[in-house]
Amino acid sequence: MLLSDEQVSLAEAARDWLAERTDLAAARADGAALAALYSADDVRAAAELGLTSLLRPAEGGTFADLAVVVEELGRAGSPLPLGQAALVARLLDQIGIGAAVSDAVADGSALAVPAAAEPDDAAIGGVPGADGTLTLAGRAAIVVGGLGAAWLLVSAAIGDDRALALVPASSAARTARTTLDLSRDIAAVDLHGVTVPAGDWTRVGADVADTLDQALALIHTLDAVGAAGRLLDMTVGYVKEREQFGRPIGSFQAVKHHAATMAVDIEASRLCGHDAARALDGGDLLSAGTAVAVAGSVAGEGTSRAASTALQLHGGMGFTWEHDLHLFLRRIKVDELVRGTTRQHRERLFATAG
Amino acid sequence: MSVDWGSGTELGELRARVRAFVAGHAPGRAARAGVRSPENAAELAELRHWIAALFEAGYYGADWPLEFGGAAGHDPRRDVVVAEEIARARAPMHLGGNGLAASALIRFGSDEQKARLLPAIRSCDDLWCQLFSEPGAGSDLAGMRTRAVPDGDGYVVTGQKVWTTNGHWANRGYLLARTDPDMPKHKGITAFAIDMDTPGIDVRPLRELTGTSDFNEVFFDGARIPATAVIGTPGQGWIVANASLAEERNGVSAAVVDLQLAWEDLYALAQKIEIEGRPAVEQADVRQRFGALRAEIRACALLGQSSFARWRAGRERVIDAPAGKLWFSELNLRLHEFAVDLLGARGILTEGDLDAVDGGRWQDAYLYARAYTIAGGSSEIMRNLIAERALGLPR
Numbered sequence: 001m002l003l004s005d006e007q008v009s010l011a012e013a014a015r016d017w018l019a020e021r022t023d024l025a026a027a028r029a030d031g032a033a034l035a036a037l038y039s040a041d042d043v044r045a046a047a048e049l050g051l052t053s054l055l056r057p058a059e060g061g062t063f064a065d066l067a068v069v070v071e072e073l074g075r076a077g078s079p080l081p082l083g084q085a086a087l088v089a090r091l092l093d094q095i096g097i098g099a100a101v102s103d104a105v106a107d108g109s110a111l112a113v114p115a116a117a118e119p120d121d122a123a124i125g126g127v128p129g130a131d132g133t134l135t136l137a138g139r140a141a142i143v144v145g146g147l148g149a150a151w152l153l154v155s156a157a158i159g160d161d162r163a164l165a166l167v168p169a170s171s172a173a174r175t176a177r178t179t180l181d182l183s184r185d186i187a188a189v190d191l192h193g194v195t196v197p198a199g200d201w202t203r204v205g206a207d208v209a210d211t212l213d214q215a216l217a218l219i220h221t222l223d224a225v226g227a228a229g230r231l232l233d234m235t236v237g238y239v240k241e242r243e244q245f246g247r248p249i250g251s252f253q254a255v256k257h258h259a260a261t262m263a264v265d266i267e268a269s270r271l272c273g274h275d276a277a278r279a280l281d282g283g284d285l286l287s288a289g290t291a292v293a294v295a296g297s298v299a300g301e302g303t304s305r306a307a308s309t310a311l312q313l314h315g316g317m318g319f320t321w322e323h324d325l326h327l328f329l330r331r332i333k334v335d336e337l338v339r340g341t342t343r344q345h346r347e348r349l350f351a352t353a354g
Numbered sequence: 355m356s357v358d359w360g361s362g363t364e365l366g367e368l369r370a371r372v373r374a375f376v377a378g379h380a381p382g383r384a385a386r387a388g389v390r391s392p393e394n395a396a397e398l399a400e401l402r403h404w405i406a407a408l409f410e411a412g413y414y415g416a417d418w419p420l421e422f423g424g425a426a427g428h429d430p431r432r433d434v435v436v437a438e439e440i441a442r443a444r445a446p447m448h449l450g451g452n453g454l455a456a457s458a459l460i461r462f463g464s465d466e467q468k469a470r471l472l473p474a475i476r477s478c479d480d481l482w483c484q485l486f487s488e489p490g491a492g493s494d495l496a497g498m499r500t501r502a503v504p505d506g507d508g509y510v511v512t513g514q515k516v517w518t519t520n521g522h523w524a525n526r527g528y529l530l531a532r533t534d535p536d537m538p539k540h541k542g543i544t545a546f547a548i549d550m551d552t553p554g555i556d557v558r559p560l561r562e563l564t565g566t567s568d569f570n571e572v573f574f575d576g577a578r579i580p581a582t583a584v585i586g587t588p589g590q591g592w593i594v595a596n597a598s599l600a601e602e603r604n605g606v607s608a609a610v611v612d613l614q615l616a617w618e619d620l621y622a623l624a625q626k627i628e629i630e631g632r633p634a635v636e637q638a639d640v641r642q643r644f645g646a647l648r649a650e651i652r653a654c655a656l657l658g659q660s661s662f663a664r665w666r667a668g669r670e671r672v673i674d675a676p677a678g679k680l681w682f683s684e685l686n687l688r689l690h691e692f693a694v695d696l697l698g699a700r701g702i703l704t705e706g707d708l709d710a711v712d713g714g715r716w717q718d719a720y721l722y723a724r725a726y727t728i729a730g731g732s733s734e735i736m737r738n739l740i741a742e743r744a745l746g747l748p749r
């Protein structure tokens with residue numbers, strides 16, 4: 001269950017690359033335009049590193065590998081929705097539609113992200129036409145990466161059946177959302193009246209539909225783990241340097257205990273996140289669903305608590321707009337609340353027990 | 355929730371064998387929560403018999419040196435399987451401090467000590483207690499003041515130990531005492547293997563808050579012990595003690611099984627309880643607590659498995675053991691607080707009351723739960739360790 005040497009190298013490569021590319025100052029700029037967050041060139045470079053094709057069956061990609069990368073995206077505070085894009089490429093390969101889009105995602109010439117209703121919202125509906133088309137109705141209230149993406153993989157319901165439909169993002173009505181998160185592109189996507197040609201959509205079994213839901217939830221959990229890890233490093237660094245009462249504040253025991261609690265929360269969250277990734281690779285839907293909910297429950301609480309403690313330990317300095325701290329605190333709270341809240345994960349764990 | 359090394363594999367088969375063995379041999383009585391002492395001589399005899407059977411079957415002591423009954427090419431994962439299966443059957447796991455004493459003797463004992471003392475641990479004829487803590491030295495163990503003064507071909511021990519679990523039953527003691535008061539405090543300590551019937555040792559049972567008698571005060575008043583009692587070398591006691599404490603690594607995997615069983619039992623109990631005229635399991639807050647605990651128990655298992663895997667790979671980190679201990683002990687406390695609260699007014703009834711739920715088991719475990727956050731390095735000490743040694747914060 002330890003990371004392999006290859007995974008450690010992958011993490012290091014992703015970390016170095018992201019550290020160079022990520023401009024947190026852009027996130028802080030008022031009304032930052034998406035264009036300021038990342039460029040087409042960033043996407044191409046990520047693809048060259050293999051980060052968008054990590055999950056493609058033909059590449060032998062695994063969720064365990066993706067987990068390592070998504071954690072680094074969170075640690076960097078990166079705007080790039082690479083986990084989501086890698087997931088779309090995998091699903092397209094798996095269900096046999098949109099081969100060209102899957103290739104485009106893998107080579108970095110386009111981004112694609114999933115668009116699905118939040119767990120508590122009404123599902124996006126699909127009505128099949130006699131000509132083989134699918135007409136969509138409904139909206140995805142929160143689509144991470146929705147503005148920058150060229151394609152959306154829509155998760156729709158046809159009665160009790162589930163379907164995935166690939167639509168050009170420009171065919172949907174997209175609105176930039178104003179959210180707690182300043183470091184990512186988050187859109188509302190309205191799909192009313194979008195008609196998907198035959199061949200660009202297909203009904204899918206629970207295996208595919210559940211994998212999509214679970215993987216999306218897990219991407220947010222792992223992102224939060226990475227972001228919280230960054231906050232721990234920032235906090236440990238700060239409390240070693242900052243002096244009050246003639247000594248580093250990190251020598252005060254109240255501060256030490258806060259930091260230790262952060263470290264334990266993050267370690268437990270990380271282990272649960274990686275365990276869920278391995279469970280997704282294992283292919284058993286039920287145990288993957290449980291493992292994802294475990295990770296969501298432990299990390300939802302643990303990473304948010306760690307973020308709050310990080311702010312406390314930075315004092316007034318951490319309270320400033322100029323400090324990076326709040327970018328991660330905000331991002332972690334968003335990760336906790338989208339694609340399944342801590343509350344929903346716990347309800348699932350109760351309801352599926354016994 | 356245990357480590358699944360797969361059925362059909364060697365370890366999977368071992369698990370099936372151990373399960374059958376435990377079912378056939380373990381004492382019939384359910385073990386109380388925690389590390390407890392036998393309540394009477396009959397119970398102690400039963401316990402000796404059971405632990406001896408585990409040694410005889412090769413399930414215990416397989417990691418010992420070959421000449422003392424260990425197995426060639428022993429795979430430490432087997433120990434995890436054994437510990438998990440014993441926990442699953444709610445059978446007792448330890449005979450006093452025998453495991454701790456054995457690991458100290460194996461790593462630091464002389465050939466003479468090993469030959470004299472290990473066979474009686476294997477046969478369970480001996481019962482050991484751990485004589486470390488003192489009234490003035492708990493968390494700051496190295497501040498101990500019990501003296502062992504060199505005298506002729508031995509030592510004379512004077513001082514007091516406390517919280518000595520099983521002291522009233524033990525015939526052997528694993529003692530730490532100060533042999534050189536002029537050395538810095540960690541360096542002047544020596545470890546000893548002593549006979550508890552040595553004249554000058556007085557054991558006085560203490561009653562715990564649970565109402566049971568598990569630990570003791572032990573007074574030393576000029577007790578004379580031979581030089582051959584020294585484990586390792588004089589002044590090496592701190593190293594001996596820390597190494598033997600670190601050996602207790604299967605604890606977390608067994609503890610996880612305990613937590614899981616407690617969760618399952620509580621879940622079954624909750625199906626029968628009503629709160630405000632509605633089944634407890636229909637109340638959102640109850641469902642949330644159960645869901646959260648289920649996740650936290652899984653996290654506990656993963657913390658244990660990952661530190662075990664790291665240890666085997668030679669990649670153990672400072673944070674691993676204290677993080678597992680903290681997580682387990684605080685989770686165990688939360689779970690049992692929840693259990694008692696969930697029972698509502700009936701939650702007050704304890705063992706002996708006709709209406710006590712499950713014979714008062716939840717109340718006993720709730721009262722006992724703080725033992726884990728205090729003993730073996732308190733939660734605060736674990737956090738100090740993580741902050742200073744893992745995160746590098748200044749002392």
Ligand SMILES: Cc1cc2nc3c(=O)[nH]c(=O)nc-3n(C[C@H](O)[C@H](O)[C@H](O)COP(=O)(O)OP(=O)(O)OC[C@H]3O[C@@H](n4cnc5c(N)ncnc54)[C@H](O)[C@@H]3O)c2cc1C
Nearest residue numbers: 484485486487492493517518519725728729730732734735
């Ligand atoms: C059920 C039980 C069984 C035991 N069995 C044995 C046994 O068989 N043999 C044996 O030798 N011992 C045994 N012990 C003793 C146990 O190891 C000690 O209780 C433990 O080390 C704590 O020491 P103390 O009780 O003196 O508490 P103290 O050290 O006095 O601690 C009291 C409080 O102060 C806090 N504290 C102390 N120092 C610090 C610090 N530096 N920073 C922050 N907080 C601090 C502690 O965390 C705790 O909350 C047992 C204890 C219990 C509860």
